[in-house]
Amino acid sequence: MATVSMTVNGKSVSADVEPRTLLVEFIRQNLHLTGTHVGCDTSQCGACVVHVDGRSVKSCTMLAMQADGAAVTTVEGLATNGKMHPIQKAFNEHHGLQCGFCTPGMLMSAIDLIKRHPNPSEETIRHELEGNICRCTGYQNIVKAVKAAAQEMGG
Amino acid sequence: MYSFDYHRPRSVDDAVRQLGGEAKLLAGGQTFIPTLKQRLAQPDKIVDLGGIAELSGIKVEGDAVVIGAMTRHGAVAASAEVAKAIPALAKLAGGIGDPQVRNMGTLGGSVANNDPAADYPAALLGLGASVETNKRTVAADDFFTGMFETALGEDEIITRVRFPVPQAAGYAKFANPASRYALVGVFVARTPGGVRVAVTGAGPGVFRIGAMETALAGNFSAGAIDGVSVSADGLNSDMHGSAEYRAHLVTVMAKRAIAAAGG
Numbered sequence: 001m002a003t004v005s006m007t008v009n010g011k012s013v014s015a016d017v018e019p020r021t022l023l024v025e026f027i028r029q030n031l032h033l034t035g036t037h038v039g040c041d042t043s044q045c046g047a048c049v050v051h052v053d054g055r056s057v058k059s060c061t062m063l064a065m066q067a068d069g070a071a072v073t074t075v076e077g078l079a080t081n082g083k084m085h086p087i088q089k090a091f092n093e094h095h096g097l098q099c100g101f102c103t104p105g106m107l108m109s110a111i112d113l114i115k116r117h118p119n120p121s122e123e124t125i126r127h128e129l130e131g132n133i134c135r136c137t138g139y140q141n142i143v144k145a146v147k148a149a150a151q152e153m154g155g
Numbered sequence: 156m157y158s159f160d161y162h163r164p165r166s167v168d169d170a171v172r173q174l175g176g177e178a179k180l181l182a183g184g185q186t187f188i189p190t191l192k193q194r195l196a197q198p199d200k201i202v203d204l205g206g207i208a209e210l211s212g213i214k215v216e217g218d219a220v221v222i223g224a225m226t227r228h229g230a231v232a233a234s235a236e237v238a239k240a241i242p243a244l245a246k247l248a249g250g251i252g253d254p255q256v257r258n259m260g261t262l263g264g265s266v267a268n269n270d271p272a273a274d275y276p277a278a279l280l281g282l283g284a285s286v287e288t289n290k291r292t293v294a295a296d297d298f299f300t301g302m303f304e305t306a307l308g309e310d311e312i313i314t315r316v317r318f319p320v321p322q323a324a325g326y327a328k329f330a331n332p333a334s335r336y337a338l339v340g341v342f343v344a345r346t347p348g349g350v351r352v353a354v355t356g357a358g359p360g361v362f363r364i365g366a367m368e369t370a371l372a373g374n375f376s377a378g379a380i381d382g383v384s385v386s387a388d389g390l391n392s393d394m395h396g397s398a399e400y401r402a403h404l405v406t407v408m409a410k411r412a413i414a415a416a417g418g
Contacts, residue, residue, distance in 0.1 A: 002161055019161035019201065020191070042189060044333070046255065055229070055258040061188045062259065065161050066181075066205055112254065116233070130335070131253025 004064050008033070009077030019065055023057075024048045026064035027074055035075040035104045039133070046132030049105035050074050056112035058131070075104035078111075086152040087111055087145075096145035098136030106132050106142060114150045122147070156191045159198050163206040167289050167312055173202045174310050180204055182225060182264030185256050210263070210314060215240055218320050224263025224313040232257060241282070243324040243342070243415065247274050250328060252335050263313040266298075269305050269360065271391070272336040274328065276361035280353035281326075281342030284318045292317075302359040321346045323375075325415030327408040328356070331395055338396055339404040343412040345375055352409060357390050357401045367409060375418040377410040 004021075005014040008031060015030050027033050027050065036059060039047035043061040050059045051073040078085035087107050090096065097103045106129070113120060113128035120128070125146045126139070134142060164170040170180070179198035181187055182205075190196050204210060210225035213234050220240050222231060231237055232249030251257055251265075251274050265275040266286060278284070279295040286293045288311045298306050307313070321344040328340035337356030344351045350371040355361045366383045373379075385405045390398035 018158060020156040020158050022188075041192070043185065043256065046253075049255055056255050057258050058255045061185060063161070063181075063184070063188065063201075063203075065163070066184065066203060068163070109254065112258075128254055131255045 002065060004068050006064075006067050006069060007071045009073060017064055019063065021064045022060055023050070023052075023062045023064045023067050023072075024059035026067075027059060027072070033074050033076050037101055037104055039101065039105075044131075044133065045102070046105040046109060046129075047102050049108040049132065051108060051112065054112075054115075056109050073108075075107055078107065085111075087114070087149040090145040090149035090152065091142070094141050094145035094148055096137065096142045097134075102132060102134045102136075106134065110146045110149065114146070114153055118150060118154050120146070120150055157194060157197045160200045161203065162200065163203045165206055167207060167209065167314060170202050170204060170207065170312055171289055171310055173200065176200070178202055180267075180312065182267070183227065183259040183261040184264075185252065185260040186264070186268050186270065204263075204312070213237060216317075220244070220318045220320060221315055222262055222318065223315045224266075225261050226263075227258055228252070228260045228262070228265075229254065229257035231262065240320045241318060241324060243326045243344075243412075244278050244282070244318060246415075247278050247326045247328075247342070250274065250330065250335065262316055266316065267305060267307060267313055269299050269301075269303055270336070271302050271358065271360050272331075272338070272340075272356040274326075274337060274340055274355065277337070277340050277342040277353045277355035278318070278326065279316065280361050280363060281344045281351050282318050282321055282324065283344075283346060283348065283351055284316050286313055287315045287317060288313050296363075299361050304360075319346065323416040323418070325412040325417075327411035327415060329404050329408055339401050339408050341405060341408040341412045343371070343409060343416050343418075345371075345416065345418075350375065354405055354409075357405050359389070359391065364405070364409075371413070371418070375413065375416075377413045377418060379418075380406060380409055380413070 037047035039045035048060040178200040238245040324344040352367040387398040387402040392398040
């Protein structure tokens with residue numbers, strides 16, 4: 001066993017884990033934050049995307065130990081005082097989801113992309129969301145939602 | 156995943172001391188962790204290089220861009236220095252995997268793994284880069300020795316890669332639509348020492364095409380390689396494309412890379 005400590009959604013957490021524990025397992029099983037999903041488990045689908053020190057990563061392809069000392073944000077950390085993050089609001093308003101399984105990862109990837117491309121074109125959004133797969137929406141409304149959120153967050 | 160001990164050294168020397176037996180180095184883990192999950196590897200110890208600050212960073216030193224082994228693909232893609240000195244290299248890094256993979260995956264990890272469809276080996280071979288380790292400096296021409304094989308010794312760790320700044324360079328890849336690995340990727344560079352053409356994805360490992368380099372030496376334009384035929388012998392054939400298809404793509408991608416390099 002090894003001791004892993006990190007900040008998750010602003011809260012310090014620490015636990016003894018097996019070194020082979022994945023970050024997504026630590027988040028879901030140790031912290032009971034089940035908003036981060038496991039879809040493909042092979043770093044293709046992006047349902048498990050979280051932020052580690054501000055960068056979006058696939059938490060199914062990272063050991064919890066690699067995040068030791070880091071600041072992690074999951075989808076549960078987006079809303080503040082019950083008020084949705086602009087990206088959550090935009091997905092709601094533009095119907096950017098249907099079953100919702102991919103949504104947590106989509107939101108986390110979208111925030112990272114808006115940070116790096118504050119005024120993204122449709123092409124940029126589609127290129128940047130290559131690592132997130134949605135089988136319901138056909139992506140049209142996801143792209144619309146990301147565009148709207150970018151405007152909201154920039155303005 | 157089988158269980159293992161985990162170490163996170165703070166210096167390259169510490170990391171080297173941890174090696175031996177069945178120990179394995181972990182860089183960004185974007186290939187290695189899936190490999191562990193599939194139980195295709197069973198290290199008894201993992202030495203995570205993520206805590207060694209001296210391994211990360213991008214510097215322009217004289218006529219070369221020097222990039223630390225633990226520098227993430229995303230950092231190379233976003234680097235103003237790389238974009239100015241070797242734009243083809245920034246473009247190549249920005250086309251690896253997806254943004255989340257680029258936020259974790261590292262130059263050193265990619266080079267040490269030497270996946271036959273990886274992008275970086277083409278840049279190293281195309282630019283005539285050199286790989287610096289804790290022990291020595293190895294020219295790219297001598298570094299990539301075969302499929303998933305390199306000249307690295309058991310107790311050797313890549314510290315940085317030195318990319319000489321070319322007069323012009325371009326990279327074009329026909330990406331697998333699911334993985335973004337190169338079905339075929341061609342890196343072309345005009346350097347003071349001559350033109351270099353390096354191909355990834357097509358064969359069992361990255362390789363140069365001397366006939367194209369000769370043809371381009373006198374006439375750096377896409378038309379110059381019209382007379383160069385690429386043999387399908389020894390090229391990869393799989394569900395994504397036959398060897399003949401890949402051979403055809405080599406010429407198409409080479410022409411696009413030449414055009415991207417201004418030829």
